Amino acid sequence: MPELPEVEIVKRGLAELIIGLKIKEVDSSWHKSFQASKTDTAQFLLGAKIISVRRRAKVLIIDLDSKYSLVIHLKMTGQLVLRSDAAVFGAGHPNDSLVAKLPDRSTRVVITFDQGKLFFNDQRKFGWIKLLPTIEIPNIDFFKKVGPEPLASDFKSVDFVERFKRKQNSLIKAALLDQTVIAGVGNIYADESLWAAKIHPSNKVKDVSDAKLKLLFEELKFVLKLSIEKGGSTDKNYVNAEGKKGSYLSFARVFRRENQPCPRCGTTIEKIRVASRGTHICPKCQR
């Protein structure tokens, strides 16, 4: 779930809800979920105020006034959900019912603010929160290698085509999922955009024309924007910072729609494996 649109939605929600709050306490029940030394936590996290929330690729960054930041990756099943004071004290806050059961058995980290608590839930424990000096973030390996943001206004289709050209022998789907080629695309939006551009995901990049690559770029931007509008995709786990689900999957054309008719030609959608990922295609439209 958490691909670019989902992380963007969480970012926007958190920016509304937690900027200005002061961190009072942090508890973690799984060592990999919260990675920070005791001394850094005491010195740069506890007592710090949140000054901004950012996203780069599928990574969230919460900047603190201590010149440190919480860097967060939700991976497959991570959730970041805020429970406000009103909810804590049972005053009928709008997200009361959504957060009433928190913490639950998948809660890995709880950050307590002067008002409210932020829960990091992560069923599969793949996600993580790290405390790092803000200035060091661009130097971590992932950020040094990650490709451009597909929705950045200065990222043009010629740049998109040029970056794919460097992956001539990769399968087009593998290249789309490769974060060093382009940031933020995961399995859902890879399948959706390849269907829209009528490209078979098993095609090698070198066998896809420039015109098709440009079309793919346009369709990718379209599905990413549509999903952000719809609050992201919720299959099982994804929720936003208020604990609410996204509705993009009800607009999806192929993802999780195996055995249903292709919305373009009516052919039955198939689920296959490409680049060792579950992959949804229309066998007639995509060749």
Place this chain on the structure above:
DNA sequence: CACTTGACCTGTCCGC
């Protein structure tokens, strides 16, 4: 080097 596969985890679903 470029590219693919396995590992990290828990939970669920499917077939026997």
Place this chain on the structure above:
DNA sequence: TGCGGACAGGTCAAGT
């Protein structure tokens, strides 16, 4: 119902 195995939206390290 019970049990084994495959699979799930992401990313690295290790392998070919």
